[in-house]
Amino acid sequence: MKIRLATVWLGGCAGCHMSFLDLDEFLIELAEAVDLVYSPVVDVKDYPENVDLCLIEGAVCNEDNLEILHKIRARTKTLVAFGDCAVTGNVPAMRNQFGIDNAENVLQRAYIESAQNHPAVPKGDGIVPPLLERVRPVHEMVYVEYFLPGCPPSASRIKSLVAQLLSGHAPKLEGEQLKFG
């Protein structure tokens, strides 16, 4: 049985996924060990059941993020917070300083105060997901098994973590393997 792998992209810049693609030939090795059942790079609409491993990029910023995260946690054995935004909140969480637990402040600042032509807060039910009051790292919302910090984590560090996991070991990040920023 191949391992059912998923990767998701929450509030982040996709840099972690870019780094994932930098795995180069390891991707081929990986393809032999896993089924990629859900990812921004494959065309699957719904997060499937019975996922073994999910790499989560990005912080939890809006209600869509939170909704899928809850689904992911319920359907996945092992979660990895993938990259600094998922692990610490990182740059997306800098908006919290405009008022912790106050998304309205942020919207005002971004779309009204800084607007040059048509100041208006974008709205659209079912299209524009409402912001959460506070941006949070993934583990503040659901339990997370493992962490891979880095902005983005380099391909070699991704490889090391995934390889350890596939060989049935709890990953340990030591020396060069552990890095923020």
Add this chain to the structure above:
Amino acid sequence: MQLDDLIAIAEKHKGSRKKIIVRTCMSAGCMSSQADVIKKNLETEARLQGLEADVEVRRVGCMGFCGQGPLVGVDQNGEHNLWEFVKPEDAPSIISALKGGACRVQRGDPKHPFFAKQMHIVRANGGIVDPERIEDYIAIGGYLALHHALTELQPAQVVEEVTKSGLRGRGDAGFPTGLKWGTVAKSPGAKKYIVCNGDEGDPGAFMDRSVLESDPHIVLEGMAIAAYAVGADQGYLYVRAEYPLAISRLQIAIKQAKQLGLLGAGIFESPFSFNVDIRIGAGAFVCGEETALMASVEGKRGTPRPRPPFPAESGLWGCPTLINNVETFANISAIINRGGDWYAGIGTEKSKGTKVFALTGKIKNNGLIEVPMGIPLRQIVEEMGGGAPDGRSIKSVQTGGPSGGCIPANYLDTPVDYESLTKLGSIMGSGGMVVMDDSTNMVEIAKFYMEFCMEESCGKCIPCRAGTVQMFNLLEKITRRQATARDLAKLEELCDMVKNTSLCGLGQTAPNPVISTLKFFRKEYEELLQPDPFGPAAGGAPLAPERVTK
């Protein structure tokens, strides 16, 4: 000033006393309800009713039963009356009652268990002497202990007497006072200092305040004896700025003692000199911690520093410094007068003498009490305190303030001494005693104390500065019913870490209220916890278990 002069002052003062003494409490508690107006009215009324020649209306310090105040005591023909909840307009009635006849004011019972079970050493003169007249203090034998020490004892003998008494520090930790004095006495150095710690920052505590306001000379005398014993010639009395009445009475007391040669150069015509200066603290709780207090006295930012070196070796400006609490010093003259053995006869094996407590909270009779060490907690809260009001029952008693713990009602038979309280995860502390009834939520109590520590952390060391914030946030999350079992585990882990790694006593004891309520009232925490649908086991067993073999 010599012994004869002292006795002469005492005799003259006693001789000038009038037949009837009307004692008006003018400590902070009663002052807040117009005790000053009451005293003025009593004086006017005595004059109007023609009793001026027989009646002395005396300003006195706290009588302890502050919850029933303002209090007025009357000594007449060897009998003592107590009037409670006195109002300024009651003066005519009180004065006319001196001539026989009824008084419209509520009569207090001086034989009430609240008084009867007390034993007064530290507060012996509270409610009796006028704190603003040194003659009053001298008339009841004040400064005789200092004279005795200076003229008949070697400094080492004074230390020995204090050691023999078994007195332990009343500031918080109960360190043996004689041992501390001996260490300072032996520390090399030409210049040494005495510091009296009157910072008293525990919420709800007013023991030291009351002693300073009611009987400032007992503290000054204790400090002077200590100075002689350890070889110091300068003392500092550190009092928080929130105690203006204590400060002004101390200023008066120091001035009067200097005028009579009981402070200053060549006391009792001996080579011994001792000066005391007041230092006013800006009301930071942490400035009660001895190293922070000394930094503050030196004019620096009041933050603690690691010990060792202890103040006894290196204190103020690097000199050996003896620092004791107000109440500790207030015990000294009695020990010198009556002997260490007498003192050691009071209390339990390891906790000697008496302790003053501020009895507050959900209790019928609140106020200041001084009780012998070892008295069962039940006697204090049920007999003296009269139990919880409004037909409720007592749930727990908090001792030791923000560093202490909550003792549940089924341990009320515990004797009040250092060891027994520590065994229950609380501490004697400086003497705060807050009674809680069955309507109290213990998690809220823990949160209250944690918030206090968080606000009062000096910010120097990380565990206390940032740890109290996180512990408070977790408690808040729990009380808002948003926390899970994982949050509670995090809280417990932090308690352990902050306790063991903080720099000073504030951080080291900040987790105590949480630890102790968790120990006895864990269910109250657990009832607030929420299910954890997105917790560890949510998606099934993880791919590589967390504790996989290395």
Add this chain to the structure above:
Amino acid sequence: MAAKTLTIDGKLISAEEGATVLQTATEAGIKIPTLCHLAGVYDVGACRLCIVEITGVAKLLPACTTKVAEGMEIQTNSERLRKYRRLILELLFAERNHVCAVCVSNGHCELQTLAYSQGMEHVRYDYTFPKWGVDTTHRLFGMDHNRCVLCTRCVRVCWHIEGAGTKNVAGRGGKSKIITDLNQAWGDSVSCTECGKCVMACPTGALFQKGSTVGEMEHDRDKLEFITTAREKKQWVAAD
């Protein structure tokens, strides 16, 4: 000076009387994590990362302020100590706003290095996201309070090496803040001599040279050691 014999992590070591546990361990090649310690200025024992276990002593003591004594048995790296150290670091990261990805000190930061050394791959305590400002009023230097760990190294070098007394701590608890002069803009400071020692001393990206961008701010500790050795040993060489 009398020598003291003691063991550190089981290793028999002789140390000079008056030396600290930290000095002694360092000389013996045993590394104890430190943050508020800075060679050349007095120690304050504030960060608590250097705490060690001493047999027979109930309390954990900071290695930087504890003097060696005959027969001491010291443990510097027990599981308990490692756990406490990691917790202390987590508290620091949650206390202010550390966004390493956009920090001038990224890659040259003592706080990062400490986190790595203790295996801290995430912070379990909720981030507090406080609002702190950045002071860029000084001609040469900037101060970003978001990244300050309140180690007071800047304050100590400013007072005790430079002698300017510009930097200080105001406020208490979590609201403590490094200030210049009487809490005014650094650029308006009359006492600052612009020597830059505080910037050299800072372990994080809180104090920086203007113009440095992400990852560019390397704090030149050697210069400070150079001055201290010159003062203490009257030699114009950097300490080894």
